[in-house]
Amino acid sequence: xxxxxxxxxxxxxxxxxxxxxxxxxxxxxxxxxxxxxxxxxxxxxxxxxxxxxxxxxxxxxxxxxxxxxxxxxxxxxxxxxxxxxxxxxxxxxxxxxxxxxxxxxxxxxxxxxxxxxxxxxxxxxxxxxxxxxxxxxxxxxxxxxxxxxxxxxxxxxxxxxxxxxxxxxxxxxxxxxxxxxxxxxxxxxxxxxxxxxxxxxxxxxxxxxxxxxxxxxxxxxxxxxxxxxxxxxxxxxxxxxxxxxxxxxxxxxxxxxxxxxxxxxxxxxxx
Numbered sequence: 387x388x389x390x391x392x393x394x395x396x397x398x399x400x401x402x403x404x405x406x407x408x409x410x411x412x413x414x415x416x417x418x419x420x421x422x423x424x425x426x427x428x429x430x431x432x433x434x435x436x437x438x439x440x441x442x443x444x445x446x447x448x449x450x451x452x453x454x455x456x457x458x459x460x461x462x463x464x465x466x467x468x469x470x471x472x473x474x475x476x477x478x479x480x481x482x483x484x485x486x487x488x489x490x491x492x493x494x495x496x497x498x499x500x501x502x503x504x505x506x507x508x509x510x511x512x513x514x515x516x517x518x519x520x521x522x523x524x525x526x527x528x529x530x531x532x533x534x535x536x537x538x539x540x541x542x543x544x545x546x547x548x549x550x551x552x553x554x555x556x557x558x559x560x561x562x563x564x565x566x567x568x569x570x571x572x573x574x575x576x577x578x579x580x581x582x583x584x585x586x587x588x589x590x591x592x593x594x595x596x597x598x599x600x601x602x603x604x605x606x607x608x609x610x611x612x613x614x615x616x617x618x619x620x621x622x623x624x625x626x627x628x629x630x631x632x633x634x635x636x637x638x639x640x641x642x643x644x645x646x647x648x649x650x651x652x653x654x655x656x657x
Contacts, residue, residue: 396409397410399452401482402455402478402479404460404461405461406455406461407430407459408431408452408483409431409451409452410448410487411439411442411450413442413446413447414446415446418445418447418448418648419447419491419493419516419647419648420449421438421448421449421450421492421493421495421644422450422480422484422493422494422495423438423449423451423452423496424454424494424496424504425453425500426499426627427568428457428550428554429499429500429553430458430459430460430553430554431453432458433458440637441495441637441641441644444640445645445648447493447644450489454475454479456559456560457554458554459555462555462556462559463559466563466566467563467564468567469567469570469572469576471567472502472506473578475503476503476504476505476506476507476510477507480507490513491513492514492515493514493515493516493517493644493647494507494516496517496518496520496522497520497521498523498599498626499564500520501517501521501522502524504517504519504522505517505578505581505582505608506578508581508584508585508587509578509581509582509583510584512584512585514585515587515647516588516590516643516647517588517589518592518640518643519589519590520628520629520636521592521593521594521597521600521626521627521628522600522604522605522608523600524577524578524579524608525576525577525579526573526575526576526577527600527603529599530568530599531574533599534565534568534569535569537565538569541561541565579607579611582607582613583612583613584613585614586613587614588614588615588616588643588646588647589612589615589617590617590619590639590640591605591608591616591618592619592621592628592639593618594624594631595620595621595624596622596623596624597625597626598626600626605620617643619639621636
């Protein structure tokens with residue numbers, strides 16, 4: 387059963403000196419692990435649409451969704467991002483947010499940049515209960531850079547700014563903050579493989595076989611180098627957002643995975 391809008395709580399939280407937009411979806415049980423959703427580079431609370439609520443309803447777990455600094459209705463970027471912006475999120479901002487909300491041993495559900503942040507967090511802190519990684523990046527591929535360069539042209543020549551304005555206070559500032567750092571020459575050397583052997587919690591990786599921003603090489607690296615159990619769901623006819631391109635398969639896989647971690651019995655249809 388879906389969580390009524392009246393029960394969902396949208397608040398703001400000061401994290402590392404920035405006001406962040408936070409959505410909380412409560413659970414009827416205090417015994418279940420908390421789910422924390424980490425959005426993609428151009429994502430936000432609203433950009434997830436109703437996916438977090440669907441996962442929360444299917445698993446019974448409470449969920450927290452937030453817009454990182456520079457995204458959604460959180461504080462606007464005041465300068466360019468650094469090559470270590472995902473490290474800064476995983477090592478500083480995310481631990482601060484979790485501590486303030488009293489969330490211990492979360493199950494992190496990350497998409498793209500958010501999945502990379504989840505990996506860094508789990509490898510550095512060893513307190514995640516599980517990871518769900520949608521289209522993760524652990525190193526930079528030429529395919530990624532080509533698609534991000536193409537996104538620059540799309541932003542300059544199409545209605546993409548207007549579409550992003552539905553989800554961000556300042557779509558141009560958000561877009562360029564993401565696009566420019568990924569295309570910066572120094573970013574070609576970005577790599578988080580060192581964190582993988584230190585990850586001991588269960589991991590579910592969901593990857594679209596037609597992902598325009600990354601290949602199965604990312605997934606294989608995670609599977610081979612992670613210190614814990616890794617499950618992989620590779621989806622045909624799926625681009626960079628599995629939760630949108632193959633929603634039923636993704637929801638079913640996440641429900642089974644979370645239920646296994648939480649010691650629950652998943653329903654046959656995954657909800």
